[in-house]
Amino acid sequence: MKPTRLSLRSRIFAYMILLILVASILIALVSIYQYRDQSNDYHKQRLERKENQVRSNVEYLINKETTYVVSTENLGLIFKDEIYKIADIHNVAFNLYDPEGDFIITSDTSIRNDNITECLSAEILNNLRATVDKRYVEEIVTDKGDFQSSYIIITDAKSKPLGILNLQYERDNSFSDMELREFLKRLGYTYILMLLIAIVFAYFISRYITRSLKSIGEKLDQTRFNKRNEKIIIDGAGEEIYNLITAYNGMIDELDESAVKLAMSEREQAWREMAKQVAHEIKNPLTPMRLTVQSFQRKFDPEDPNIHQKVDEYTKTLIQQIDTMSSIASAFSNFAKMPAQQNEMLNVVKITRLAMDIFNEDYINFSSEEEEIIAKFDRTQLIRVITNLVKNAIQAIPNDRTPHIDVRVFEQNENVVITVKDNGIGITKENTPKIFEPKFTTKTSGMGLGLGMVKNIVETYNGSITFTSEENKGTTFIVTFPKN
Numbered sequence: 001m002k003p004t005r006l007s008l009r010s011r012i013f014a015y016m017i018l019l020i021l022v023a024s025i026l027i028a029l030v031s032i033y034q035y036r037d038q039s040n041d042y043h044k045q046r047l048e049r050k051e052n053q054v055r056s057n058v059e060y061l062i063n064k065e066t067t068y069v070v071s072t073e074n075l076g077l078i079f080k081d082e083i084y085k086i087a088d089i090h091n092v093a094f095n096l097y098d099p100e101g102d103f104i105i106t107s108d109t110s111i112r113n114d115n116i117t118e119c120l121s122a123e124i125l126n127n128l129r130a131t132v133d134k135r136y137v138e139e140i141v142t143d144k145g146d147f148q149s150s151y152i153i154i155t156d157a158k159s160k161p162l163g164i165l166n167l168q169y170e171r172d173n174s175f176s177d178m179e180l181r182e183f184l185k186r187l188g189y190t191y192i193l194m195l196l197i198a199i200v201f202a203y204f205i206s207r208y209i210t211r212s213l214k215s216i217g218e219k220l221d222q223t224r225f226n227k228r229n230e231k232i233i234i235d236g237a238g239e240e241i242y243n244l245i246t247a248y249n250g251m252i253d254e255l256d257e258s259a260v261k262l263a264m265s266e267r268e269q270a271w272r273e274m275a276k277q278v279a280h281e282i283k284n285p286l287t288p289m290r291l292t293v294q295s296f297q298r299k300f301d302p303e304d305p306n307i308h309q310k311v312d313e314y315t316k317t318l319i320q321q322i323d324t325m326s327s328i329a330s331a332f333s334n335f336a337k338m339p340a341q342q343n344e345m346l347n348v349v350k351i352t353r354l355a356m357d358i359f360n361e362d363y364i365n366f367s368s369e370e371e372e373i374i375a376k377f378d379r380t381q382l383i384r385v386i387t388n389l390v391k392n393a394i395q396a397i398p399n400d401r402t403p404h405i406d407v408r409v410f411e412q413n414e415n416v417v418i419t420v421k422d423n424g425i426g427i428t429k430e431n432t433p434k435i436f437e438p439k440f441t442t443k444t445s446g447m448g449l450g451l452g453m454v455k456n457i458v459e460t461y462n463g464s465i466t467f468t469s470e471e472n473k474g475t476t477f478i479v480t481f482p483k484n
Helices: 008-065 072-078 082-090 109-115 122-130 174-222 239-299 307-336 348-356 379-396 450-460
Strands: 093-097 103-106 135-142 145-155 161-171 345-347 364-368 374-376 405-412 415-422 464-470 474-482
Touching: 008 082, 008 145, 008 161, 008 174, 072 103, 072 161, 082 093, 122 135, 122 145, 174 239, 239 307, 345 348, 348 364, 348 379, 348 405, 348 415, 374 474, 379 405, 379 415, 379 450, 379 474, 450 464, 450 474
Parallel strands: 364 405
Antiparallel strands: 093 103, 093 161, 135 145, 145 161, 345 374, 405 415, 415 474, 464 474
């Protein structure tokens, strides 16, 4: 069982729909990535702004406004009251640690137990000191949300490290996620509409693309060597299709030329073989005629009392051989003469019954579904077709078998059908391709022109002759030709 193959039209349709689906998925993924990236940039920049603002206020307080001696030990006193003001102004919670990482003060004591460590870890201190800008950001994921904890070293006016400023920044992505969901929702609606439009568009564009190929395929299926093939003419074809059509039309021209040459060669060969056969058949009666004349010449005696009887026998022998040559010449003449189409409307049933009248055998049966079937055919040629087929049927039945021949006439799809069925020896598979060849015969006598002549007549009237046969059981010849 051959695997099912998708047509080019189906593949174009499927690829176009697949392209839309892949594009929609890629755009959705890029959009999600873009939103995430923008959200990260937003929080990063916002954290940096708040760091700079808080750091500026802290350093200004240390260097300009405090009355305390600026030192690490006094940071708690310096920011005892001011830390809350700074946190309120910038709306951010922050902590202060000494350079060694020990906790000093926070702006929000309500979260001290959860988010404040008494001493910074060695990892944080090492990462902070290793950076060029003395800044380190730590990502913190908790059940309450995602946080960023930044650490910055603050200095006095002489750039001496005083402590570590720690900002606690919450990454609130709820608004960004809501925007992303809304965007993806609208994008989904848009792509559903685009998908429906694409399905319709892909259907028509695939039909348009494959229409020319379908026409070419139909023409290729109809291309036959033994008939005249039509060229393909398609307006507005693309370059590839145009090249394909040009190649096909060129092939048709070459095929027609080859068919004409082959037909001429076959006809010439057939007539050569026919001439050889006719010459051979004519030579056969000439030999006994020559021997008879020589014998008569040698034995002729006018005084012989039986001279009249001998002359009579001699004459009969010559006449018999002359009749044989005459029948050969008539058969060849009938085959060679192309039957002219006559515009004669006749009753095929009546003419067939008339042709059957010359056969008196009881085993030949004639039947017709109707009493009158009118068709255009030459009367003489139709009789010739029927008599030849019936004669062949009679000769095909061996002597050790009870003969039976059925001749039927009926209508089928505006055509006339004549069948001749016998219970003879049938036709072997080896002889099947040769049965209509002009010189082919399986009989011991005759030239094998009968079926070739019948085929010639029937095809002249745009008809056909076929047969079915089974060895040792019989053969049925089927003649079909149009009524008009």
